[in-house]
Amino acid sequence: MPPRSYVSPARSAAAAETRERVIEAASRTLREGESIARFSLDTVAKAAGVTRLTVYNQFGSRRGLLEAVFDEIARHGGLHQLADAMAMADPRAALDRMVEIFCGFWSRDSAVGRLHDAMATDPEFAEAVRERNERRRRGVTALIDRIAGKGVSPQARKDAVDLIFALTSYPTFASLSAGRSRDEVCRVVQTACRAALAPLVNPSS
Amino acid sequence: MPPRSYVSPARSAAAAETRERVIEAASRTLREGESIARFSLDTVAKAAGVTRLTVYNQFGSRRGLLEAVFDEIARHGGLHQLADAMAMADPRAALDRMVEIFCGFWSRDSAVGRLHDAMATDPEFAEAVRERNERRRRGVTALIDRIAGKGVSPQARKDAVDLIFALTSYPTFASLSAGRSRDEVCRVVQTACRAALAPLVNPSS
């Protein structure tokens, strides 16, 4: 008697909907909660109107849920505009635009801040977030390679990439956000990134 | 029958010694542990050869212990050199020196990284660490005021201060430390901080 397994359209649709509902409840809980320490699967489950076991059924673990929330935020965070930015003729203008896009991303949903906090307590989740950040690093590297002249050392390129990577990171954005609007932070970071390009055009130093 | 309370030299000395031992055990546990999530008072107490209740007796709470560890690290972190740095005639040289001192501080004891992780889960501890960081901000502000000319707007000064504050923060140090020695990180941060001063001398832009 082989088990007759099947895929059910109605069932998987309903499951996908509850999954969405849980993710929504989780990001709302992250947004409204005071700290990541108060973020429990119990709270999320109640907010979503499901059982805690349903959360485990859908995401496997707390970490799985957090990753799903991060991906959901990334999906609606405006990062798709990066393709256009990278295609710009002037790589410096592209960098400015990139900074703008990431400032928008970091500021759009305050849950990203809480997710970065979660990196501290869960090394594997931290690694997952870092991997997702590598896309930004690759973008910066590509722009630096276009900006840097032939005589620029690999070390100088690496320095510029890592510095701009740090300048466009969430921690830097959060630090500069004290007493500044999103656009003001963006302007400060853009200026700093442009300044970080200086060693690339004058390889004498 | 008034209670006859008294201060005991031998007793308080012994207490201070166990307190030291617990702090030492805690910072060692932070250093050797993989994540702040694995840092428990149970582990620390056993490592120090005392009971968990003794830890509570001495520090009141997990947070109290973490603050004590932070202060202990700060005491031996070389920050006393800041006074000399601030007294330097050339404020730009003083800034370079300041960056050097803080790179030394962030790299001296890897427990500081774990303590920064602990900020994510304990808002009050985070606030306590932030207050201790304000000393750095005041130092940067003083230097910027010496460097900036009269025609420089308060906004430009604030931007420079906050940017340099972010550049000299632990997160930036940690981010740049991937694949770099302490001195290499120091050099990169120094260059970036010097570049952040550019808007202060030419107020035309």
Added chain:
DNA sequence: AATTAGATATACATAATGTATAGTCAATAT
């Protein structure tokens, strides 16, 4: 009408923080 996927109900194991209460023992005070 039997089966199956998703969700629930309930229970349990584990680990951590924090509080409460009584007890131990050497250092003090009278």
Added chain:
DNA sequence: ATATTGACTATACATTATGTATATCTAATT
């Protein structure tokens, strides 16, 4: 000399979280 006191211990308990296990329910499919 003896009672008292301060630091530490022993033990227990309440609370909160994560994560696992097992049985049950219900509606969608075969």
